[in-house]
Amino acid sequence: xxxxxxxxxxxxxxxxxxxxxxxxxxxxxxxxxxxxxxxxxxxxxxxxxxxxxxxxxxxxxxxxxxxxxxxxxxxxxxxxxxxxxxxxxxxxxxxxxxxxxxxxxxxxxxxxxxxxxxxxxxxxxxxxxxxxxxxxxxxxxxxxxxxxxxxxxxxxxxxxxxxxxxxxxxxxxxxxxxxxxxxxxxxxxxxxxxxxxxxxxxxxxxxxxxxxxxxxxxxxxxxxxxxxx
Amino acid sequence: xxxxxxxxxxxxxxxxxxxxxxxxxxxxxxxxxxxxxxxxxxxxxxxxxxxxxxxxxxxxxxxxxxxxxxxxxxxxxxxxxxxxxxxxxxxxxxxxxxxxxxxxxxxxxxxxxxxxxxxxxxxxxxxxxxxxxxxxxxxxxxxxxxxxxxxxxxxxxxxxxxxxxxxxxxxxxxxxxxxxxxxxxxxxxxxxxxxxxxxxxxxxxxxxxxxxxxxxxxxxxxxxxxxxxxxxxxxxxxxxxxxxxxxxxxxxxxxxxxxxxxxxxxxxxxxxxxxxxxxxxxxxxxxxxxxxxxxxxxxxxxxxxxxxxxxxxxxxxxxxxxxxxxxxxxxxxxxxxxxxxxxxxxxxxxxxxxxxxxxxxxxxxxxxxxxxxxxxxxxxxxxxxxxxxxxxxxxxxxxxx
Numbered sequence: 001x002x003x004x005x006x007x008x009x010x011x012x013x014x015x016x017x018x019x020x021x022x023x024x025x026x027x028x029x030x031x032x033x034x035x036x037x038x039x040x041x042x043x044x045x046x047x048x049x050x051x052x053x054x055x056x057x058x059x060x061x062x063x064x065x066x067x068x069x070x071x072x073x074x075x076x077x078x079x080x081x082x083x084x085x086x087x088x089x090x091x092x093x094x095x096x097x098x099x100x101x102x103x104x105x106x107x108x109x110x111x112x113x114x115x116x117x118x119x120x121x122x123x124x125x126x127x128x129x130x131x132x133x134x135x136x137x138x139x140x141x142x143x144x145x146x147x148x149x150x151x152x153x154x155x156x157x158x159x160x161x162x163x164x165x166x167x168x169x170x171x172x173x174x175x176x177x178x179x180x181x182x183x184x185x186x187x188x189x190x191x192x193x194x195x196x197x198x199x200x201x202x203x204x205x206x207x208x209x210x211x212x213x214x215x216x217x218x219x220x221x222x223x224x225x226x227x228x229x
Numbered sequence: 230x231x232x233x234x235x236x237x238x239x240x241x242x243x244x245x246x247x248x249x250x251x252x253x254x255x256x257x258x259x260x261x262x263x264x265x266x267x268x269x270x271x272x273x274x275x276x277x278x279x280x281x282x283x284x285x286x287x288x289x290x291x292x293x294x295x296x297x298x299x300x301x302x303x304x305x306x307x308x309x310x311x312x313x314x315x316x317x318x319x320x321x322x323x324x325x326x327x328x329x330x331x332x333x334x335x336x337x338x339x340x341x342x343x344x345x346x347x348x349x350x351x352x353x354x355x356x357x358x359x360x361x362x363x364x365x366x367x368x369x370x371x372x373x374x375x376x377x378x379x380x381x382x383x384x385x386x387x388x389x390x391x392x393x394x395x396x397x398x399x400x401x402x403x404x405x406x407x408x409x410x411x412x413x414x415x416x417x418x419x420x421x422x423x424x425x426x427x428x429x430x431x432x433x434x435x436x437x438x439x440x441x442x443x444x445x446x447x448x449x450x451x452x453x454x455x456x457x458x459x460x461x462x463x464x465x466x467x468x469x470x471x472x473x474x475x476x477x478x479x480x481x482x483x484x485x486x487x488x489x490x491x492x493x494x495x496x497x498x499x500x501x502x503x504x505x506x507x508x509x510x511x512x513x514x515x516x517x518x519x520x521x522x523x524x525x526x527x528x529x530x531x532x533x534x535x536x537x538x539x540x541x542x543x544x545x546x547x548x549x550x551x552x553x554x555x556x557x558x559x560x561x562x563x564x565x566x567x568x569x570x571x572x573x574x575x576x577x578x579x580x581x582x583x584x585x586x587x588x589x590x591x592x593x594x595x596x597x598x599x600x601x602x603x604x605x606x607x608x609x610x611x612x613x614x615x616x617x618x619x620x621x622x623x624x625x626x627x628x629x630x
Contacts, residue, residue: 060539060625081543088541095628099536103237103244116542119231161540 005035007168007201008057013066015052015224026052028224029066034169034203039195041212042205044221050205051173053221057203058091058171059083071168088117092162092200096174098154100146100161106133107142110160117165125164132160136190152183159190163200172204176211188214230549238553249558252522256562257569259515260604263508264570264595270504271594274497275580278465281493282486284372284428286340286459287468290330290481292318319454326458326479333478335462335471338370343445344456349392349438350409351400358396358438360412362445371459374426374439380404381424385441389423393434397425410438414450515562515604516611519555523615527551527622534619535627544620551616552609559608563601570595 015027026049034040044050055061056068059075068075073086092113100109108121110129115121133142136156138149146154155175162170172191176184188211195202203219206212220228242249320326323341330339343362348355368383369375375383379394381404390410392402402408404422411417420440428434446452458481462471465486472485487494527534534547574592583589 055625058539084538084541084543087539091541093539095536097628099532099628101237101533101536103240112537113540113542115233116537116540116546118233119546120233121236165541 005037006033007036008032008034008070010057010063010068011066013053013056013068014064015049015056015061016064026224027056027063030221030224030226032219032226034201036168037195037199037201038217039192039202039215040204040217040219041215042203042219042221043207043212046207048221049224050221054171054173054203054205057169058093059087085117088113089165090168092165092167092170094155094158094162094170094172094175096177098146098151098158100154100157102146105143105145106138106149106157109146109157110164112161112164114164129160129164132163133157135194136160137186150183152179152186155179155183155187156190159187159194163194163198166198167200169201169203172202174205174207176206176208184208184211230553231546234546234549234553238550238557241550242554242557252519252558253562253565255518256515256559256604256608257566259511259518260563260566260600261570261573262511263600263604264567264597265574265590266504266507266511267596267600268570268574268590268592268594269588270500271596272580272583272589272591273500275591275594276583276589277493277497279581281490282465284430284433285486286371287462287465287486288460288472288475289484290320290326290458290460290475290479291456291484292320293480293482319451319456320458320481321454323455323458326481329478330458330460330475333471333475335464335467336460337463338367338461340364340367340370340459341442341455342457342459343442343449343451345445345449346413347410347438347448349396349400350411351402351406354400356396356400357436358392358410359436360410360438360440360445360448362440362442362449364442368439371461372428372433374428377426377428378424379427381422383424383426385423385439387441387444388419388421389440390420391424391426391439392422393437394425394427395431395435396438397422399435410448412448412450414448416448416450418444418448512603512607515559516607519558519608519611520615522558523551523555523612524618526554527615527619530619531622531627534622535624538622538624539628547620547622548613548616551619552612555612555616556605556609559611560601560605562608563604566604567597567601571597 011031013027013030014025017024017026030053042050042053052061056063063076071090075083075086078086101112104112107126107129110132111121111125114125118125130139130142133139136159138153138156138160141149141153146157149157155178159175175191176187179187191202191204192214194200204211204215212218218228219226327339327341330336341364345360346357347360348357368385374391383391385391397403402422404425407419407421409417409419462468468485469487472483475481476483537547571592574590574595577590577592578587580589580591
């Protein structure tokens with residue numbers, strides 16, 4: 001893989017919460033890069049800064065210092081509106097809890113990120129969402145609302161939702177943390193298959209060695225710094 | 230306001246039918262109060278106006294007030310103008326004015342009258358009265374005397390008079406009795422009481438005496454002129470404008486009924502202001518209700534908003550969804566409230582037919598469209614602040630919570 005495949009670069013990244021005596025340094029000058037089609041596990045004990053790093057990489061939070069570039073865009077300096085637009089176009093998210101909108105069906109939930117950006121749903125989105133639901137094995141559940149689905153099914157819908165805009169990078173924060181082993185394996189099989197077929201990069205935060213072992217790369221975080229990458 | 234915002238807003242409202250119906254019921258109740266108050270205040274004003282203007286002339290034409298001529302004006306001298314009482318006020322040339330008055334838009338009846346003061350004598354008893362001499366066929370043009378007759382008939386032969394029931398009661402008079410009437414010109418004559426009327430206006434029932442026009446001429450020494458011309462117009466609320474036009478076209482002093490009934494208008498104004506305050510409170514209740522419901526909804530849906538923002542939804546979309554939800558609650562609630570109010574008010578009789586003790590509610594003055602418009606606007610405004618708060622939600626915190 002050459003440098004041309006590089007999609008994300010952060011260097012000297014710091015994040016400080018609070019001020020004065022309440023000041024907490026969570027990230028302490030962190031360097032990281034990721035390439036196309038990479039599938040990396042982000043490991044580390046609680047409080048090591050995994051979620052903070054994912055939030056910063058996902059443009060949901062600004063770093064206090066350092067540089068943050070993705071696809072040639074300086075996301076440290078970008079305006080909030082620009083970061084929102086960037087997030088919508090190039091990033092996907094999967095959270096520990098599915099966070100599906102309860103009033104929408106599975107198909108509508110998958111379409112949501114694209115429809116939000118376009119201001120309306122359309123045929124192309126519907127077809128793409130149907131394909132994604134099919135690929136996560138939930139074609140027959142497209143008209144079900146989240147309340148009528150199991151935990152594993154909901155999380156698979158959340159994975160499909162993360163992919164609707166063909167993101168370059170999907171950030172997954174403990175995506176299997178709420179699932180039983182069988183459902184967790186199903187979700188990971190799905191992520192691996194998408195990573196290979198769609199060439200989407202994944203950065204998966206996890207405590208689970210079994211999950212990490214299914215990734216090509218391990219990034220270990222300890223006390224706000226990367227100790228192994 | 231994108232189609233997707235409309236879809237998400239309507240979907241949320243439809244997905245929680247109980248909560249939506251409850252909110253809309255609150256709005257409908259407020260709109261019902263608004264419409265009921267509008268119809269009641271409007272109806273009350275109509276009733277009071279109808280009752281007030283029903284038996285009085287809407288415009289009175291008289292000779293303009295005259296001041297004595299100043300024979301030797303001297304510069305620097307203080308001049309005090311006094312009303313000329315040396316001559317009796319009468320409209321000497323009145324026939325040419327009648328076609329002009331009758332041709333005026335809005336005029337429905339014209340009654341030239343001879344008026345004067347007199348006293349009625351019966352035995353030792355005396356009572357001051359105001360005599361009204363009316364032309365044949367015009368007895369009921371101004372006050373509906375014919376309908377108000379409680380004893381006898383409304384015919385007015387040259388030796389007959391009609392008197393009010395209070396006067397009859399005060400002097401112990403009955404139909405067919407003869408009384409003596411002495412005018413302020415010193416002319417006296419006997420009349421037979423042809424009928425007794427009750428108009429429901431104390432002053433008229435105690436003091437008004439109707440007689441034939443020609444007979445009144447003789448009694449008040451007015452061989453050619455008349456005292457005044459009384460006019461009815463429709464609608465009565467146009468009287469002031471019609472009086473102004475008649476003043477210009479006839480050069481007579483024209484007085485509209487409103488000028489002599491300023492207290493009624495003050496009362497109606499006060500009543501209208503009270504109505505506005507009550508209606509404003511109804512609107513405020515709607516605003517507070519919708520704003521608090523939206524705020525609660527935002528707290529409950531924090532993670533939904535957070536995930537939408539995380540997935541790239543703009544703040545504008547979040548604002549649009551919540552403003553739309555509030556506006557839809559207001560609009561649909563207002564329509565429902567207006568429809569229910571319409572149905573409830575439908576069986577009520579028109580104000581003119583309201584019996585004593587009944588509520589004079591005029592459905593046509595219910596301000597239905599205004600209520601719907603104001604409520605929808607108020608609901609939209611009430612949603613803006615909560616919606617802006619929703620848009621400020623930090624996705625990281627919301628998803629974490």
